[in-house]
Amino acid sequence: MTGPGAEPGAADPLGETLAAIVRRTGARSAGVYVLDPAEAVLGLIALCGVPVDAFAPWWRAPYAVHGPTQDAIRNERLVWVSSLDELARCYPRVAASIPYQVAFAVVPLTGIRHCRGALLLMWSPGRSPVLSRRERGRIMAGARRIARVLDGAALPPPIPRRPRFVRPDRPEAVPQSGSEAARLVERLPLGTLALDLGGRITYVNAAAAGLLARPAEQLLGTRPWQSLTWLDNIAYMDAYRTAMSSREPVALTVLRPPNQWLDLRLQTDDSGTSVLIAPDPSSRPLGGRPTFTGTPTHSRIHLLMALAAALTEAVGVQDVVDLVADRILPAFGAHGMIMSTAQAGRIQIIGARGYDPAVIEQFDGLPTDADLTPAGRALTTGAASFFADRGELARLYPRAPQISDKHAWAFLPLLSSGHPIGCLLLAYDEPHPFSAAERSLLTPLAGLIAQALDRARLYDVKHNLAHALQQTLLPHALPTVTGLEVAARYLPASHGMDVGGDFYDLIRLTDTTAAAVIGDVQGHDMAAAALMGQVRMAVHAHATAGATPDQVLTRTDRDLADLNAGRFVSCLYAHLDLARHRATLAGAGHPPPLLRAPDGRTRPVDIRPGPPLGIGIGTPAYPLTTLSLGPETLLALYTDGLVEDPGTDIGRTIADLADHLGESGDLPLHRLVDDLVHHTHRTGRHTDDIALLLLRPHRTAEP
Numbered sequence: 245m246t247g248p249g250a251e252p253g254a255a256d257p258l259g260e261t262l263a264a265i266v267r268r269t270g271a272r273s274a275g276v277y278v279l280d281p282a283e284a285v286l287g288l289i290a291l292c293g294v295p296v297d298a299f300a301p302w303w304r305a306p307y308a309v310h311g312p313t314q315d316a317i318r319n320e321r322l323v324w325v326s327s328l329d330e331l332a333r334c335y336p337r338v339a340a341s342i343p344y345q346v347a348f349a350v351v352p353l354t355g356i357r358h359c360r361g362a363l364l365l366m367w368s369p370g371r372s373p374v375l376s377r378r379e380r381g382r383i384m385a386g387a388r389r390i391a392r393v394l395d396g397a398a399l400p401p402p403i404p405r406r407p408r409f410v411r412p413d414r415p416e417a418v419p420q421s422g423s424e425a426a427r428l429v430e431r432l433p434l435g436t437l438a439l440d441l442g443g444r445i446t447y448v449n450a451a452a453a454g455l456l457a458r459p460a461e462q463l464l465g466t467r468p469w470q471s472l473t474w475l476d477n478i479a480y481m482d483a484y485r486t487a488m489s490s491r492e493p494v495a496l497t498v499l500r501p502p503n504q505w506l507d508l509r510l511q512t513d514d515s516g517t518s519v520l521i522a523p524d525p526s527s528r529p530l531g532g533r534p535t536f537t538g539t540p541t542h543s544r545i546h547l548l549m550a551l552a553a554a555l556t557e558a559v560g561v562q563d564v565v566d567l568v569a570d571r572i573l574p575a576f577g578a579h580g581m582i583m584s585t586a587q588a589g590r591i592q593i594i595g596a597r598g599y600d601p602a603v604i605e606q607f608d609g610l611p612t613d614a615d616l617t618p619a620g621r622a623l624t625t626g627a628a629s630f631f632a633d634r635g636e637l638a639r640l641y642p643r644a645p646q647i648s649d650k651h652a653w654a655f656l657p658l659l660s661s662g663h664p665i666g667c668l669l670l671a672y673d674e675p676h677p678f679s680a681a682e683r684s685l686l687t688p689l690a691g692l693i694a695q696a697l698d699r700a701r702l703y704d705v706k707h708n709l710a711h712a713l714q715q716t717l718l719p720h721a722l723p724t725v726t727g728l729e730v731a732a733r734y735l736p737a738s739h740g741m742d743v744g745g746d747f748y749d750l751i752r753l754t755d756t757t758a759a760a761v762i763g764d765v766q767g768h769d770m771a772a773a774a775l776m777g778q779v780r781m782a783v784h785a786h787a788t789a790g791a792t793p794d795q796v797l798t799r800t801d802r803d804l805a806d807l808n809a810g811r812f813v814s815c816l817y818a819h820l821d822l823a824r825h826r827a828t829l830a831g832a833g834h835p836p837p838l839l840r841a842p843d844g845r846t847r848p849v850d851i852r853p854g855p856p857l858g859i860g861i862g863t864p865a866y867p868l869t870t871l872s873l874g875p876e877t878l879l880a881l882y883t884d885g886l887v888e889d890p891g892t893d894i895g896r897t898i899a900d901l902a903d904h905l906g907e908s909g910d911l912p913l914h915r916l917v918d919d920l921v922h923h924t925h926r927t928g929r930h931t932d933d934i935a936l937l938l939l940r941p942h943r944t945a946e947p
Contacts, residue, residue: 257393258401259410262292265386266412269379271365272514273412273441275299276353276390277313278361280403286313286362287403292410294366295443297469298485302342303407306570309554311338313362316350322383323350326373338553344489345369351387359400363387368491368514409442435521443467443484446516455506455521468519474501480508487512497524551689555696560704564696565595568668572689573597576682580650580671583658583697586612586623591667598671603648610645617644618655622667628690629655630683633675652676656686658694665698723752727822729942731913733921735885735934736768745772745813746883746935747780751787756823759787759796762881762937763815763834775809779857783817793817793830794866797857801832804858812856816881820873822941827873830866832857835887835894838902839871840878846906848898878909878940885932886924897924913938 258276266274273293277286286305307314312335316323325331326347331338346366353361365383375383394401435452437445444467448460456463456472469476479496487494487510494510505524510517551571558564565583573581580598584591584607593608607619614621618629618641631637631653637644650671658666668690678686722730732748745765752758761783765776782803786796796817804813816834818827829837831853840846854866873879887897904923908916917938925934 257396258290258390259292259408261386261389261393262290262410263412265363265365265389266292269365269382269386270367272368273366275364275407276361276394277305277364278359278394278401278403279307279317281360284308285403286317288407289401289403290410291407293412293441294488295441295467295484296407296409297467298443298481298488299407304403308570310557311335312348313350313364316352316362317360320352320354322352322380324375325349327369330373338550344485346489347371347373349375349383351383353387353391353394355388356391356395359394361394363390369489370491411440411442435519437463437468437519437521439468439517439519441516443517445471452519452521455500455504455523457500457504474499483508483510484517487517552692555692558696558700561594561697561700564693564700565597567696568693569595569597572670576670576686577672577676578654578670579673580648580669582607582619582669582671583666584619584623584669585666586664591617591619591623594666599648606645606647615641615643617641618653619667619669622655622657623664626657626659626664628657628683628687629653630678632677649673652678654678654686656690658690658697660694660698665694665701668693718747719749722750723758725750725752725758725822726755727941728758728820729913729940731917731938733917733934733936735921745776745811746885746933747776748881748935748937749780749784750937750939751784753788753819756821758820758822759793760818760820760879760881760937760939761787761815762883762935763813764883764885764933764935765813766811768933772811775807775811775813778807778809779804779813779815783815787817792868793819793828794868797830797832797854797866798864801857801864805860809858812858814856814884816853818879818881818939820939820941822873825872825874825941827871827879829869829871830854831869832864832866835882835884835898837882838878838880838898838905840880840905840909842874842876844906844909846902846909848902873941875941878905878938880905880920881937881939883933883935885934886921886936888932889924900924913940 262274262276265271271293273291275288275291275294278289279286284307286307288299288303291299305311305313307317312323312325312331315321325334328342328345331342347369348364348366351363351365353363363386365386430449432449433451435455436447436449437452438447440446444465445463448463450460453460453463458471463471469480475498480498483494483496491512495507497505497507500506507522507524509520511520512518551567554567554571555564558567568583569581572578578598581596582593582599582604583595584593586592589612591607591610591612593604596604610617610620612620612623614624618631618637621627621629631640634646634651637653638646648671650673652672652675654670656668656670657664658668670686718734722732730750732750734746734748745767746763747765748762750758750760761780763776763779763783765772765779779800782800783796786799791799797815800815813832814834815832816829816837817831818829818837820827829849829851831851833853833856836848836851838846839849849869849871851869852867854864855861884894887894887901889897901920901924905920908919911919917936920936921934
């Protein structure tokens with residue numbers, strides 16, 4: 245946490261603009277992030293109103309993860325988070341590393357020629373949870389001003405080792421005052437410190453200097469964690485961050501070496517932080533309470549919290565492997581990793597990073613002999629091993645094959661419910677003595693990974709079963725219908741088992757007629773998939789028996805009643821007469837299809853849908869709609885997962901989809917179907933299943 249100060253001595257356009265935005269928006273603090281495309285990380289280049297060291301865990305952030313800053317840049321929109329609760333709901337992984345009450349907005353910096361970035365603005369808790377139109381306007385205007393400053397530079401701004409600090413109003417340091425109030429404070433036996441918004445000490449009374457065992461002149465102008473090295477620790481920094489974010493009193497007890505316990509009480513407002521200092525009245529012996537001392541691994545504590553949250557979102561085994569490789573290797577300075585399990589008495593490697601594939605091939609399949617390799621020992625006994633150099637490994641495991649160029653290793657057992665289910669190997673290119681701090685972090689870290697791996701293995705088994713079921717229920721290939729070009733896509737929800745109730749089908753009836761159907765069974769589970777298969781078969785049977793569109797839906801509704809499925813189904817059925825260039829449609833609670841004319845004009849089809857299938861209302865009516873379907877006319881059938889966006893009217897999203905289809909409809913259908921999905925879900929994340937069926941007659945069929 246210590247290090248040289250970063251305040252610029254002279255005015256600079258970025259700093260002045262950032263400070264002005266803080267004052268203009270009423271924010272407590274602000275920062276500017278810039279994307280480094282080479283490293284795929286976001287780096288903080290300037291910070292206003294918060295001490296740089298207190299913000300250290302968030303100086304850099306991977307761009308690939310799901311977070312508010314990343315989403316603001318990727319989606320080019322303002323992201324507003326009004327509270328810690330909202331942060332936990334929307335970004336649980338981020339909330340684990342920011343356990344403080346804070347409201348913030350992130351705005352993308354657009355229009356910059358040579359970089360991408362974001363403006364971060366933070367407010368104290370207690371403000372309105374809603375941004376007013378005026379506030380949004382000021383925030384967006386501030387982002388445009390920052391973008392102009394960055395765009396005016398000849399080169400993209402480099403991401404510094406540490407961001408520079410900008411004072412909101414650039415006040416001068418407050419000298420020791422001779423006022424009556426100051427003399428009153430000087431007479432108090434209670435120690436008092438005043439810190440400015442940059443964390444620097446601006447006032448020290450005599451009692452504080454005595455309790456801290458440091459003359460006032462050596463404290464003024466410094467930050468406590470710099471001039472008092474015994475405060476350079478996680479406990480103090482966490483208390484300081486909590487006081488800054490909550491604006492509530494925060495208390496902690498620390499040890500001033502060699503044996504003086506001090507009670508600190510921190511209180512922060514918009515002008516800075518006050519610290520009250522008093523001897524701890526309990527007079528504990530030296531060993532009576534944990535001694536908080538500085539540790540170089542403080543950022544890894546935050547990593548541990550962040551990884552714990554990230555692992556809760558890991559779905560499959562590969563997700564766990566990627567998270568460990570992307571987060572753990574750089575945090576601990578390792579250069580390679582191997583994750584393995586045991587199968588039939590042999591080591592089975594499930595993921596690796598930083599190793600030559602030929603080396604992995606030689607490791608894979610080695611016996612799980614506890615005397616042969618430390619990995620075998622971890623897999624059979626659940627014991628961890630650390631080797632600082634090749635000599636240590638060779639002395640304890642002379643039979644271990646030396647087939648890599650690594651020089652230090654940590655073999656961590658992955659224990660779930662007390663039993664080893666795998667082994668995580670971290671390797672270094674140079675000798676590396678493992679400190680007690682590293683070992684104390686790696687051990688619980690391995691436990692978190694093991695729990696995630698255990699869940700992921702179970703998920704993969706269920707996923708494979710669900711995927712096999714889904715593949716058997718959806719058509720393997722659509723039939724060839726003369727004169728009709730077809731393309732279809734099915735995408736399960738982004739989170740789940742890759743199985744759901746959406747379905748589509750194309751049924752060849754005669755040489756010139758066909759039936760197209762699309763539907764959505766309520767739910768996203770195995771039961772929904774199974775019912776989907778039954779509905780699809782029922783529709784197919786009634787269609788091939790010669791039923792009209794309304795009869796197909798009526799009879800399928802009756803079939804669902806007989807099944808007593810307890811779920812409803814939306815469905816759209818279209819009978820295509822290619823010889824007469826006509827389509828007859830009937831809908832059951834389903835979104836309207838889109839019709840694109842050859843000249844590009846596109847509109848939702850105005851159909852009168854009947855009720856969804858399976859809701860049990862007697863004999864429902866399904867009105868028919870007939871429309872012209874000439875050559876090069878395109879008919880798009882879809883489920884609501886394609887057009888539903890929480891907080892947005894579905895009518896607007898359907899209209900937007902129609903506009904995009906009008907512009908892009910001349911693409912080949914196999915490209916157009918993917919283009920439509922990407923247009924509505926640019927991030928690739930969607931909470932509902934998606935089915936999409938495109939139909940385009942391309943020449944006249946003779947009757």
